[in-house]
Every structure is written in structure tokens, then in C-alpha cells.
Amino acid sequence: MTSAVISxxxxxxxxxxxxxxxxxxxxxxxxxxxxxxxxxxAGKSTLVGMxxxxxxxxxxxxxxxxxxxxxxxxxxxxxxxxxxxxxxxRIFPRLSAQENLRIGVMARHGxxxxxxxxxxxxxxVAREVEALLAxxxxxxxxxxxxxxxxxxxxxALELGMALASEPKVLLLDExxxxxxxxxxxxxxxxxxxxxxxxxxxIVEHDMDVVFSLCDRVTVLAYGELIASGxxxxxxxxxxxxxxxxxxxxxx
Amino acid sequence: xxxxxxxxxxxxxxxxxxxxGDRFVFVFIQMLTxxxxxxxxxxxxxxxxxxxxxxxxxxxxxxFATIHLMRLAEANVLAVxxxxxxxxxxLAACLLGVVAGYFATVRTGTYFAxxxxxxxxxxxxxxxxxxxxxxxxxxxxxxxLPWAGWTFATTGEVYxxxxxxxxxxxxxxxxxxxxxxGRLAFAIGDDETRVRFLxxxxxxxxxxxxxxxxxxxxxxxxxxxxxxxxxNYGAFGGTVxxxxxxxxxxxxxxxxxxxxxxxxxxxLLGALLSDVTRLWLLYVGAAFVLMxxxxxxxxxxxxxxxxRLWRELPWPSLVRLNLLGGLxxxxxxxxxxxxxxxxxxxxxxxxxxxxxxxxxxxxxxxSPVTWAIPIALALAGHVALKAAIRQRRRxxxxxx
Ligand SMILES: Nc1ncnc2c1ncn2[C@@H]1O[C@H](COP(=O)(O)OP(=O)(O)O)[C@@H](O)[C@H]1O
Ligand SMILES: [Mg+2]
Numbered sequence: 001m002t003s004a005v006i007s008x009x010x011x012x013x014x015x016x017x018x019x020x021x022x023x024x025x026x027x028x029x030x031x032x033x034x035x036x037x038x039x040x041x042a043g044k045s046t047l048v049g050m051x052x053x054x055x056x057x058x059x060x061x062x063x064x065x066x067x068x069x070x071x072x073x074x075x076x077x078x079x080x081x082x083x084x085x086x087x088x089x090r091i092f093p094r095l096s097a098q099e100n101l102r103i104g105v106m107a108r109h110g111x112x113x114x115x116x117x118x119x120x121x122x123x124x125v126a127r128e129v130e131a132l133l134a135x136x137x138x139x140x141x142x143x144x145x146x147x148x149x150x151x152x153x154x155x156a157l158e159l160g161m162a163l164a165s166e167p168k169v170l171l172l173d174e175x176x177x178x179x180x181x182x183x184x185x186x187x188x189x190x191x192x193x194x195x196x197x198x199x200x201x202i203v204e205h206d207m208d209v210v211f212s213l214c215d216r217v218t219v220l221a222y223g224e225l226i227a228s229g230x231x232x233x234x235x236x237x238x239x240x241x242x243x244x245x246x247x248x249x250x251x
Numbered sequence: 252x253x254x255x256x257x258x259x260x261x262x263x264x265x266x267x268x269x270x271x272g273d274r275f276v277f278v279f280i281q282m283l284t285x286x287x288x289x290x291x292x293x294x295x296x297x298x299x300x301x302x303x304x305x306x307x308x309x310x311x312x313x314x315f316a317t318i319h320l321m322r323l324a325e326a327n328v329l330a331v332x333x334x335x336x337x338x339x340x341x342l343a344a345c346l347l348g349v350v351a352g353y354f355a356t357v358r359t360g361t362y363f364a365x366x367x368x369x370x371x372x373x374x375x376x377x378x379x380x381x382x383x384x385x386x387x388x389x390x391x392x393x394x395x396l397p398w399a400g401w402t403f404a405t406t407g408e409v410y411x412x413x414x415x416x417x418x419x420x421x422x423x424x425x426x427x428x429x430x431x432x433g434r435l436a437f438a439i440g441d442d443e444t445r446v447r448f449l450x451x452x453x454x455x456x457x458x459x460x461x462x463x464x465x466x467x468x469x470x471x472x473x474x475x476x477x478x479x480x481x482x483n484y485g486a487f488g489g490t491v492x493x494x495x496x497x498x499x500x501x502x503x504x505x506x507x508x509x510x511x512x513x514x515x516x517x518x519l520l521g522a523l524l525s526d527v528t529r530l531w532l533l534y535v536g537a538a539f540v541l542m543x544x545x546x547x548x549x550x551x552x553x554x555x556x557x558x559r560l561w562r563e564l565p566w567p568s569l570v571r572l573n574l575l576g577g578l579x580x581x582x583x584x585x586x587x588x589x590x591x592x593x594x595x596x597x598x599x600x601x602x603x604x605x606x607x608x609x610x611x612x613x614x615x616x617x618s619p620v621t622w623a624i625p626i627a628l629a630l631a632g633h634v635a636l637k638a639a640i641r642q643r644r645r646x647x648x649x650x651x
Contacts, residue, residue, distance in 0.1 A: 075450050113432045114430060119429060
């Protein structure tokens, strides 16, 4: 039997009087690629923020592998094996692409706050950074300051940083947003490889991507879960078609 | 080339006491300690984007701890070689830095700046009240004790203690920027929240960087106390906190050695001009405002940009740029001197002031011509500078 890696139990979020997430229950199962879809403003990013520790809950509880994580600091949640990427790119613009990834890799090698050697002197870290750069197709741009990378390169770096801490559970908030077809295809291939042995929750607008990549799909609208189940089932669900799939190009 | 410059600078610094008299060696000491202080301050700003408005707290802590240690040595309670005593000052400042930094770095931006300001003001207020620890208005004094055949009686001898600490400390600060913590600090300066999602405790990292900065600020203060053999609570004052900010930003906070250019240059100028004007701080303030208006990256960035152009382009094409830039600087310097000196005299002497002698001419304070001149000069400076900036952009486009 597969068990829930992420378990959301009756969670809710209000921003002032605006109810963005309303009493929501959801289990993300071990090893699955789980898509979270829904129109703009449905609360998908808010949900990812709540799971990763960015946004405090108004009600409910979140469990990661059976351990309650709501209320924990983001770094604690990260160290419990959860990594994420952001819908709006959040990289370190003054550092090079390589250094951005190095920050992510360093943490896992236990040299977080070390002061005794240059950051470049750790060869195991350097090797991993090289491999990661190649993975996200930035190996030719390693030394370029991240603020000067092109938009799609920055998106690739964003994804690389989510991977850098090698999380067992990965939350990806619209990883292909704003990418060309070819770039998006590469990212989908990449997610497919890295998803092996991991649990991935992915917010995605492109239905081709969703149905080719994901095992299960959850549909969110106005902060409420309107359907959740195997991809094939969701595709046939009339309510989903009406509420969301018909409007997919609006997003 | 780089190493040649470093070697030349080292030899030059070593020769200072040989080449100059005591008065000037003392100025060099102040340049060195101000430089280290500004480098320490900029460790926080350049990397972590934490702007401390109260770094005098750590500079002063270093001074007082050093004087107390010297007094203990004098009283034969403590047997520490004199050159090592400033390290005690640095450690005391570091300790204060851990505590103050822990609380201040809970916040960033304006709130952080306000907390550092409040901490420094708090200690300043304590300093004026708590005589036993801070010595009241007169402050505390001590004497340098001889060690290992050195008497440390001359300024030249003390200069070598200062140099022997400042150069390695500056190198250490540079090195910190390369270490995992230093790179992490840069990342925190860019996006603190992002760092947390990579598994870092950003607050802990900020506290560590703050403590390191405080350590070096305290070392700078300790060295100055060793030289002065005296300190009073004025060391915690707002002027000290403000001057390190001004030094750093005029010199250029984006380049490692920028703060050194600002601190050493302004300290030197201030010493050279102290006979001519009592209003030095006003001039520094004016320079700061002009710098922030026209070239917020500071002198070091200007210097580097210019150097790049000299390297890439034949020199005749640069004549115009440098002529315009030079004219602008000249116009602004004249304007500032004019306004500052005239205004100061008009204000201090009140109604009795009717005429002021400046630039070899007598100026009537009531004549509109007198006040039209600086306005015209400032306008000319502004126009020349805008033209220079346009010219520079053109040249840079040509290079790129
Ligand atoms: N910090 C916030 N304060 C107030 N309202 C917010 C905040 N963040 C998101 N919202 C609102 O919550 C709703 C859901 O946003 P979001 O989770 O970003 O949607 P999605 O990712 O599904 O497009 C939107 O109406 C948005 O305006
Ligand atoms: Mg979103």
C-alpha cells in the first residue's frame, strides 16, 4: 500500500476577509507525480506556500511523512526533505549561475556556515554543481551573473535550485511558465528523470504536460477542491471540463 | 600587475614612519583604523545588505575594552604583550556583536537600521552615566607598557602594531567573502527567504556575519585606543556611526577596497585641511550628497569604469570625458567651499558679518552677486557632469 507523503487536513487560508483556501483535504502519495491545476487565482501558489512553510495556515494541519510540519520554519521543512521552486523566479541575481546552485548543494554537505576554506575548494560540492548545471542545460553559462541570464535561463536555474537540495518531496510551481515549446519539453523530460524515487507535486497550466507527466491530478477552483484522482479519470470528469479544461487557454 | 600593486602598497606602508614625521604617521594610523572600520561595516552592507547606523557601538566597545585591558596590564593584574591587547577589544566587540546582532538581524532594511541606531544610542547614554566603566567626560586613560625590547614610546613603533593588525584583518575580511558563509551572505542580501528554502537558517547566518563585522570594527577601535591611550564615551557617538557610512558610500560600497578609498582619502583630506577649515564634516556631508546624486556607486566604481575605458580605447577619445568630469568636480568643489564657508560665517557671526575673504577676494554677504556665483557654479557643474555622463555612456556603448 502506498502511504501519504504530504497530507493536508482541513487547511484554510484567509488574507484579511479574502478566503483563498477553504477547508481543504488532500493526500499526495509516495512516489507519485501529482498535478495541481486550476484557473488563475484558484489558490495553487498559496497552497504550495503553505506546504513549504512560507505562508502560515489559518486553520488545519499539514503532515510530511506523518510528521506535522505546519508552523515549522521553511529551513526546517527543507531539512525534512522538502524542496520547492517558485512561480515568480527567485534566484540570487548577484551570484553566478554556478554559485546559485552551489548555495543549494553546500547545505546538503554540512558546510552551511563554514568560514575556513573558499567555497570553491570543496571538490565534492563542485562536482555536483557541474552535474546540476549540465542537467538544467546551463553548463555553458556557469560563470554568468544570474541577474544577466535570459528569462528562460533564469527559469532553468530556478528549477536547478529546487533540485540542488535533492529533496525527496518536490513542489514545482509552474516550472514551464513562459518557456518555449522546446524548453518546456526539456523541462518535462528533466522532471520525468528526477521524479524517479521522489514525490512531485507540480502546478501546471499546460494540459499536455499535465496528462503526459502526471499520475494523479487535483483540480482547485476558488480555494476549493473540485476533483482529485487518476489523470485519466479527471480528463473525463464533466465538472472539471466545465470548470477548468474549457478555459485552459485563458490561463 | 595585481601582485605588483599589492607589493608596492605594502612596501609603501612599511616605509611610512621612515619617510614622514610623527604628526603625519599619526594621520596614517587614523587612515588605517578608519579603513578597517569601513571594511568591517561594508562586510554587512555589501554582502548581506544590512545597513548599520550604529556601528560606533562596536568600534567604541573595542576602544573601551582595550583601554581597560591596558589599565589592567599597568596595574600588573594582567600580563599580555601590548601588541596583542587590541585583540581583546575585538573579542569584546564581537561579544556585543553576537548579542546586538542576534536581535537586530531578526529584521532587515529600515527596522534593522533603526535597531542598530538604538543600540548605539543606548550605549552612548550609558557611557555618559556610568562613570566606573566609561570614565565620564574625561574618559579613561592608560599607558603603553614596553614589551620584548620595544618601548612603544614613539608613534612610529605603534604604527607598526596598527599596520600589523590592519593588513591581515583586511585580508581576512576579503577571505570571508569567498567562504561558504560569505557566499551565503551574498545570497541572503539578494533574497533572504529563498535561502531558507534551501535549508539555511538565515537569522543565524546574519548574526554570524554581524559578529564578524563587529569583531573587525572592535579591532579598529582597539588599535586607535592603543595609539591614543585615552577614550571617552564620545566614541559611541552618532558622528562615529555616521562617518563610517559616509566613508563607505563615498569610496564605493560595491567594490571590496571602495571603503578603504573613502576612509583613507577622507581622513587624509580632513587632516590636511584641519588648519584651513573647522567644517570638515560639512564637506564630507556635501560630498556624500553629491556622490549619491550623481554616482551612487562611489569613487571606486568610477575609477574602475574609467580604467576599463582607458584600457579599451585610444587615449584621445577619452580627453573629452575626463575634461568634462574634471570641470564638473572643480565646479562642485568651488561651490561647496563657497557655500559652506560663507554660510558658516554668516550664521556664526550673525549680523556683524558683512564681508568674508575667500579665494583672495572680499565678498559682501549682502550683495546678490556673492550668492549668484555659487548658483551659477553649481549649474555649470551640473551641466558638465551630465555631459560627462552622456559621453561616458557613449564610450561604454562603443566598447561593448
Ligand atoms: N499575500 C496575499 N495577500 C492577499 N491576497 C493574496 C496574497 N497572496 C495571494 N492572494 C490572493 O489569493 C488568491 C490566490 O492566489 P494564488 O495562490 O497565487 O493563485 P494561483 O497560484 O492559483 O494563481 C488570489 O486572489 C490572490 O490575489
Ligand atoms: Mg500561482
